[in-house]
Structure formats: structure tokens, C-alpha cells
Amino acid sequence: MSGPGESNNEDDDVYARGLMRHGAPRRGFPRRGTDPRVAYQLVQDELMLDGVSRMNLATFCTTWVEPEVRKLMDQSIDKNMIDKDEYPQTAELERRCVRMLADLWNAPDPASARGTSTTGSSEAAMLCGLAAKFAWRGRRTAAGESTDRPNLVCGPVQVCWEKFARYFDVEIRQVPLSGDKLLMTPDDVGRYCDENTIMVVCNFGQTFTGLFEDVRGISDALDRFQERTGLDVRLHVDGASGAFVAPFVNPDLVWDFRLPRVRSLNASGHKGGLAPLGAGWALWREASDLPEELVFDVDYLGGNEATFNLNFSRPGGQVVAQYYDFVRLGHEGYAHVHRAKYETARHIAAGVAGMGPFEVISGGDPDLGITAVAWRMAGDESFTPYDLADRLRTRGWLVPAYPLPRDRDDEIVQRVLVRHGFSRDMADLFLEDMVDCVGHLRRHTPSPSLTQAEAGGFNHGAGSRSRVPGEPGR
Structure with missing residues (x-):
């Protein structure tokens, strides 16, 4: 032709x-x-004009995979995940992954826990949000009470939760960051919950800084709230990144289904789970936590299958690759990989802190967060973080600069994600380039200072003024 x-x-x-x-x-x-x-x-x-994905230190998503993963993805390119009757073994691998994750996240009975793969953590989050809304509506209807004004309570969240609230007519009550707080705290929760609260969303690896919210403390606060008011508010954990990290490097940290109030959990397999892009998971503590109204029995291409996804046709390769990762690495392998990432994150944090003009606010502590390093300007300089982000791009590094959420949006921070495939040598090269860029900006004062949009377009969450970069592939 x-x-x-x-x-x-x-x-x-x-x-x-x-x-x-x-x-x-x-x-x-x-x-x-x-x-x-x-x-x-x-x-x-x-496509040569795109940035190099492995030098994109904004994204949480997997940018390096083993050759075997590429082979499995290629061999699965024609498999539709919805066609479980035609591809029964791919469907079986999905079921195995759900049971493995239910075990990893300490569900009471992993064999009966209900879950599904999704195209990413955003779809998983929305499914869990819908389950909470339907369960709340069912309780209110049975009691003869109004179901007109559902709300969810959260701290600073990824844009998918704002989308959920807007698309599914739920008020989002975001706890503002006041004083020196960077997270929602247990003391905040009770002031924002009421009889219309469908759930509280905890961030286990906050987008802005990588820090963990205190899931156990917030669960205890909701217990006290129930004692005072009689209102039983379910807790959901957005474990997009942390859910695939903490079980391996900090197993004694209690944040998952060991807390009875945690009824659902979403996670990105294509982040800490190391699967290629397009792998997400939604799990519920018990089968009863997923209302039956959300489950469809579909007669399609030779078989009757239960489905509770927002998407219908979707690729099966990501599930196949995720199962490969579980088999390939096991608990010990994931722990080995993630510990190496934490070592590199701490190395970067020490290097950034030693440069002088920066204050590190998260730096690779497995007790506090994921393998993210975030910092802000510590004193008066002739340049802004946006200027530094723009200068780093000349060496190929994509490093976001962005404001904190509302009520703290006059504070600008920068963050890098240490992912699998980002070696100590790459970290040293990055730190050397950062020192050179800081020196250049001090010698050549930018005028006028760049805006956020001009510094490389890091504001991926168009339409939301406090959005954070780095999670286009939830």
C-alpha cells in the first residue's frame, strides 16, 4: 500500500x-x-521527542522490567481479560493473584476475600468508592433515612478521588493542611464525619510527599467516633504505592485488613508491585463488603461470568505479568528489591540535604513512607524549584515542582521517586547534575522565574488547582 x-x-x-x-x-x-x-x-x-521514562523521577510507575515480562506481554497481546471462558488460565492467574494479595494484606480468610484486577489503581479506587456508597445507601434505605448527600473524608489525595466524587455525586471533604502538618491525622477525622459519610480514605503513600498516613491511628479515632455517635464509618486504604512496599520491608506496621475497620483496599500493581503499566487491584476484606448490586453476571462468548469492573474489554497481559512477578520474586525477592530502593532513596536524601538550600521533608524511611524523597527551599535563593526543574531537564531528568494542597499552596516542593531500575550509580549522576544546576542558577539568575506550567508541564491533573504530578498511570 x-x-x-x-x-x-x-x-x-x-x-x-x-x-x-x-x-x-x-x-x-x-x-x-x-x-x-x-x-x-x-x-x-x-517518539524520540518524549522524555526518557527511566529518567522521569516524577512517575510512580514501573519503567524497567525483565526481558521475560516483555515476552509474556507480547504473547498475551491478543488476550481479552473479560473472555474468561476463552482464556480460562489467564482468569485462573487473576484469581491466584487476588488470593495472594488477600494473604499479603492479611484478610481474615484469603480464600473467600473478593477482589479483581483493574486497569490501574484509579479504577480500583472508584470500585471501592462505589462499594462504600452502595453499602451506605443500603443501610440508610433500610433505616428509612435520606440518601441524598453522601460524602467521603480524606486528606490530600490523588485526583482519582476528586474524579470519583464528581462522577458519582459524592461530596469530598478534604482535611486542610494547617500548621506544619503534611498529612491527615487521627485528630482530624471526627470533625469531618457525620451520618452521611460513606467512608474515610487513608493515603498509604501520599502523592505529594510519599508519606504514610496513620491508618491505625485513624481507625482507632473512628472507633472512638462510633462510641460517641453510634455511626459506623468504614475505612478504605488507598495503597496505590505503599501496599506493595510495606508488607515486605516493614511487616509489623499495621495498616491493612488486620484492622477490622479497613473494609477495602486499592493498589497499583504497576508501581511497587513491579508489573508493567496497566495493572491495578481492588480487594475487599470480606465478600459481604462488596454489595451484590455492583456485580453483573454476563453471558458473553460462551460462558456466564461475574464482573464488577468499570471497563469491559481490557488486556490480560498485565495480570499475567503480575503473576510472573509474584512467582519470580516471592516475599524474599520483593523485600530485596524494595530494601535496595530505600537505600538509594536515603542516599539521595542525604545528598540533597548536604547541598545547603534545601530542607528534606521525606527521605526513604520505611516507617514513614515509600521510596520518595521530597524537599523544599530552606532559605532565600535567586531561583525557585520551578527554575531547578527546568534546568534539570537540560540533562534529561524530569523532576516535578508543585505547590502543596489548598491552605498550604504557597509552599512549593520537589519530589523524586526511586523505582526499581534506578541504581546507586544513576542516583550519583543525578546528584552531580543537581549540584551543577544549582551552581548554574546561582550564577545566572533566572528572570522572570518560571511558573509551574512553564517548568515542563508537570501539572498532570488539569482542572484541579492543587494537583500533583507523577501519577498519570494510576
Whole structure:
């Protein structure tokens, strides 16, 4: 299918072919096709303008996988996760993963815990939010009470929770950050909950700083709230990153289904779970925590299957790759990988703190958070974090700078994520480049200072003024 002016000789140099000489289709659907070599080269050349994913220190998502994962993904490219009758073993791997995660997160009976794979943690979060809303509505309806004004209570959250609230008509009550607080605390919870609260959402690896909220303390606070008011508010843990880290490096930290009030949990397999992009998980403590109204029995392509996803057709490769990771690494392997990441995070934190103009606010402590290092300016400088972010891009490093949430949005912080595949050597190269960039900015004062949008477009959460970068692949 040669285009206009193209030779049919496949031995021709690819850059001498018509499409490469006349430019890519941009404004309308192309009338004619072209040779696959030409199409591939054209697209590949355009993608050279993207940043290097492994140097993207904003994203929480997996950017390095073993060759075997790539092979399994390639072999599974044509498998639709919804077709469980046609691909029964892929469906079985999903069930195994759910049981493994229920065991990892200490569900009372992992064999009966209900869960599902999702396209990412955002879909998982919305499923858990819907389950909480339906359960709350069922209780209120049975008691003859109004169901008009549901709300959820949370601290600073990833934009998926704001989407959930808007899409599914739930008021979101975000606890403001006051004083020196960077997280929602147990003392905050009772002031924001009432009879219309469908759940409290705890962040186990906050997007802004990587810090853990005190899930156990908040659970205890909700117990006291119930004693005072008689209101039983379920607790949900957004474990997007921390749920795949803490069980391996800090197993004595209680945050999961060991707390009876924790009724559901979402996590990103493509973050600390090390799976490729597109792997998320939603789990409920017990089968009864997922209302039956949300489960559909679908007759489709040869079998009757229960489904409770927002998406229908979706790839099966991510589930296959996640199971591979579980088998490949086991508990000991995940612990080994994550401990190495924490070592590198602490190394970066020490390096940043030693530069002088920065105050490290999270730095790779497994008791406090995930493998994130966040800092803010410690004194007067001639440049801003946005200027530093822009300068680091000249060396290929993508390092976000962004304001804290409302009521603290005059404070600008920067954060890097240490992921699997980010070695100590890469950390040293990053620190060396950061020292050079700071020196350059001190010698050459930026004028005027960059805005957040100009510093590389790190504000991924368009439409929300306090959004944080780094989680486009929830």
C-alpha cells in the first residue's frame, strides 16, 4: 500500500520513501496507507521527542522490567481479560493473584476475600468508592433515612478521588493542611464525619510527599467516633504505592485488613508491585463488603461470568505479568528489591540535604513512607524549584515542582521517586547534575522565574488547582 510518490521497492532507503519526504499525517485521516517499515520509522522518530521514562523521577510507575515480562506481554497481546471462558488460565492467574494479595494484606480468610484486577489503581479506587456508597445507601434505605448527600473524608489525595466524587455525586471533604502538618491525622477525622459519610480514605503513600498516613491511628479515632455517635464509618486504604512496599520491608506496621475497620483496599500493581503499566487491584476484606448490586453476571462468548469492573474489554497481559512477578520474586525477592530502593532513596536524601538550600521533608524511611524523597527551599535563593526543574531537564531528568494542597499552596516542593531500575550509580549522576544546576542558577539568575506550567508541564491533573504530578498511570 504505497503512498503517493513512493516506490514499491522494499530495498529503498526508508528515508527516501514518500511519507518520510513529505511529512506525517496530522489534520485528517490518511487516504492511503504506507509500508510498515516507513510507518514504524516515522512513529519511532516522533517518539524520540518524549522524555526518557527511566529518567522521569516524577512517575510512580514501573519503567524497567525483565526481558521475560516483555515476552509474556507480547504473547498475551491478543488476550481479552473479560473472555474468561476463552482464556480460562489467564482468569485462573487473576484469581491466584487476588488470593495472594488477600494473604499479603492479611484478610481474615484469603480464600473467600473478593477482589479483581483493574486497569490501574484509579479504577480500583472508584470500585471501592462505589462499594462504600452502595453499602451506605443500603443501610440508610433500610433505616428509612435520606440518601441524598453522601460524602467521603480524606486528606490530600490523588485526583482519582476528586474524579470519583464528581462522577458519582459524592461530596469530598478534604482535611486542610494547617500548621506544619503534611498529612491527615487521627485528630482530624471526627470533625469531618457525620451520618452521611460513606467512608474515610487513608493515603498509604501520599502523592505529594510519599508519606504514610496513620491508618491505625485513624481507625482507632473512628472507633472512638462510633462510641460517641453510634455511626459506623468504614475505612478504605488507598495503597496505590505503599501496599506493595510495606508488607515486605516493614511487616509489623499495621495498616491493612488486620484492622477490622479497613473494609477495602486499592493498589497499583504497576508501581511497587513491579508489573508493567496497566495493572491495578481492588480487594475487599470480606465478600459481604462488596454489595451484590455492583456485580453483573454476563453471558458473553460462551460462558456466564461475574464482573464488577468499570471497563469491559481490557488486556490480560498485565495480570499475567503480575503473576510472573509474584512467582519470580516471592516475599524474599520483593523485600530485596524494595530494601535496595530505600537505600538509594536515603542516599539521595542525604545528598540533597548536604547541598545547603534545601530542607528534606521525606527521605526513604520505611516507617514513614515509600521510596520518595521530597524537599523544599530552606532559605532565600535567586531561583525557585520551578527554575531547578527546568534546568534539570537540560540533562534529561524530569523532576516535578508543585505547590502543596489548598491552605498550604504557597509552599512549593520537589519530589523524586526511586523505582526499581534506578541504581546507586544513576542516583550519583543525578546528584552531580543537581549540584551543577544549582551552581548554574546561582550564577545566572533566572528572570522572570518560571511558573509551574512553564517548568515542563508537570501539572498532570488539569482542572484541579492543587494537583500533583507523577501519577498519570494510576
